[in-house]
Amino acid sequence: MASSTVVSQSATSRSTWPRGLLLLGRLALGFVFLYAAYAKLHFDGAWHLSDYHFFFAMMIDSYHILPFWGVQGMAHLLPWFELALGALLISGLALRWIGAATSGLLAVFIGAMVRAKLLGLEINCGCFGNNEKLGALTILRDSSLLVLALAVTVGAFFLARRKTSPST
Amino acid sequence: MKRSFKKQLAMLIVVVALIAGYGISALAQSKIVSSPAPNVNPSERKSLGSKSAPITIEVFSDFQCPACRNFYETTLKLVIDNYVNTGKVYLVHRDFPLDMHPFSRQAARFANAAAELGQFESVERALFDHQDTWSPTGKIDEALASTIPAAELKKIHEIESQHATEINASIERDRTMGIQRNVNQTPTIYVTAHGKTEPLPGGGVDYRLLKQYLDYLLRQ
Numbered sequence: 371m372a373s374s375t376v377v378s379q380s381a382t383s384r385s386t387w388p389r390g391l392l393l394l395g396r397l398a399l400g401f402v403f404l405y406a407a408y409a410k411l412h413f414d415g416a417w418h419l420s421d422y423h424f425f426f427a428m429m430i431d432s433y434h435i436l437p438f439w440g441v442q443g444m445a446h447l448l449p450w451f452e453l454a455l456g457a458l459l460i461s462g463l464a465l466r467w468i469g470a471a472t473s474g475l476l477a478v479f480i481g482a483m484v485r486a487k488l489l490g491l492e493i494n495c496g497c498f499g500n501n502e503k504l505g506a507l508t509i510l511r512d513s514s515l516l517v518l519a520l521a522v523t524v525g526a527f528f529l530a531r532r533k534t535s536p537s538t
Numbered sequence: 539m540k541r542s543f544k545k546q547l548a549m550l551i552v553v554v555a556l557i558a559g560y561g562i563s564a565l566a567q568s569k570i571v572s573s574p575a576p577n578v579n580p581s582e583r584k585s586l587g588s589k590s591a592p593i594t595i596e597v598f599s600d601f602q603c604p605a606c607r608n609f610y611e612t613t614l615k616l617v618i619d620n621y622v623n624t625g626k627v628y629l630v631h632r633d634f635p636l637d638m639h640p641f642s643r644q645a646a647r648f649a650n651a652a653a654e655l656g657q658f659e660s661v662e663r664a665l666f667d668h669q670d671t672w673s674p675t676g677k678i679d680e681a682l683a684s685t686i687p688a689a690e691l692k693k694i695h696e697i698e699s700q701h702a703t704e705i706n707a708s709i710e711r712d713r714t715m716g717i718q719r720n721v722n723q724t725p726t727i728y729v730t731a732h733g734k735t736e737p738l739p740g741g742g743v744d745y746r747l748l749k750q751y752l753d754y755l756l757r758q
Contacts, residue, residue: 414736424751428739431747438746492605492723493741501720501737 392525396459399472399518403456409499410449422449429496433482434489451475459522466530469523476516483509581712583653584631587622593755594730596630598716601646601665602639602673606725609742610666616745618659621752631662633712634724641676643709648678650705651698661686661694731755 411422418425427445430436436444455475458468479497486493486504495504502508582589595617599606614629621627633650635642645665652661664685665678672681679691686694698705716726719737727738729751738748 421751421754424747424754425736425739427750428743428747431744432739432741438744441747491741494739496739501740503722503740 388525388529392465392522392529393462395518395522395525396462396465396469399515399522400456400459402515403452403459403472405456406498407449407453407456410452413499426496429494432491432493432496433486434491435482435485465526466523469519469526473516473519473523476512476519480509480512480516483512581630581632581708583656584633584650584658586618586629586659587627588625589628591622591625591628592731593621593626593752594628594630596632596728596730598632598634598712598721598724598726598728600634600636600639600642600724601649601662602642602669603636603724604669605723605742607666607669609725609727610662613743613745613748615663617748617752620749626756627752631658632716633709634716634721634726635709635713636724639673641673641678644676645672645678646709647698647702647705648694650708651694651701654697654701654705655693657690657694729755732758 410426411418413425423442423445426449427441430444430448431438431441455468455472458464459472483495483504487506487509491504493504495502495508497508497512597609597614599610617627618629622629631649633646635646649658649661649665652658661682664682665672668681668685672678679695682691719728723740725742726740727743729736729738732755738751
């Protein structure tokens with residue numbers, strides 16, 4: 371009787387720690403994305419809800435990747451997309467797909483940054499507000515976020531599979 | 539004997555008078571040379587447009603910096619044509635020579651001297667237009683010879699040497715202002731409208747995007 375309790379307790383703790391890690395991971399990532407959106411909408415001590423896109427468009431354009439219409443569209447939408455991703459990560463809703471979308475977005479960001487560095491562009495990152503210069507540290511930071519996003523995605527898929535698989 | 543004494547005295551008076559006259563005139567001339575520049579704010583001499591324009595754009599710039607040249611050629615020229623010359627924008631040049639560019643201070647001194655003669659706009663244009671030519675050697679005169687007449691170049695250099703202290707102080711004032719405002723790259727652009735100053739992302743801005751922002755500010 372006693373031994374069966376011990377076994378069940380250890381099984382429970384073994385099954386809760388991946389969930390705990392996943393919760394921590396998605397919360398951390400979620401708040402980072404919320405902050406990234408906030409920094410694009412609130413800077414120089416004020417909210418810029420009506421003109422944030424002008425500044426952000428100039429930032430995106432400095433990467434010399436997108437055409438003019440692409441720069442405009444991305445400047446309007448990206449902060450709200452980041453806000454939505456952050457909120458969804460924190461809520462845990464559709465975590466597999468949200469994790470995958472987050473990983474994809476971070477991979478795109480890193481690709482753009484590495485390209486800018488290779489081209490020798492002296493520009494700002496545009497990740498968290500206007501005044502952060504693009505450098506090795508910003509690429510490293512986004513890479514570590516990508517690792518976290520991938521871990522959350524894989525963890526979410528793994529846990530979902532375990533939940534749906536028939537118990538033996 | 540008496541006559542020769544009188545003659546010697548007269549000659550002495552003439553010599554003293556000549557020396558005194560020469561001395562006074564030299565002193566007066568030196569006073570003219572070292573007189574301070576006319577009482578106009580140096581930044582105003584390096585500015586284009588009307589001070590009462592609804593928008594002010596300040597550009598912290600380095601004449602030897604390629605990004606500044608690119609920003610000037612592709613964006614500022616159009617801003618000058620479409621916004622400064624139409625009274626919508628007051629454009630202020632601020633010197634921010636970077637240590638990594640060996641001839642940027644020399645170019646800034648030259649442009650500041652030209653500003654004292656009211657020729658900042660044409661010299662700024664010439665410096666950026668011919669940056670590729672003078673940038674490797676620092677031979678500004680040679681590079682600008684096709685654009686600015688030799689007599690004008692000479693005049694600018696005269697002002698540069700006569701007002702060296704004021705010119706250096708003006709450049710340093712701009713630089714200090716930039717450092718206080720966290721300028722860490724060139725060009726760095728500030729836009730002031732409706733009593734609010736906003737920094738634009740560093741490194742230059744595409745004209746179409748700046749135009750959209752300026753039009754938005756003018757509509758406000």
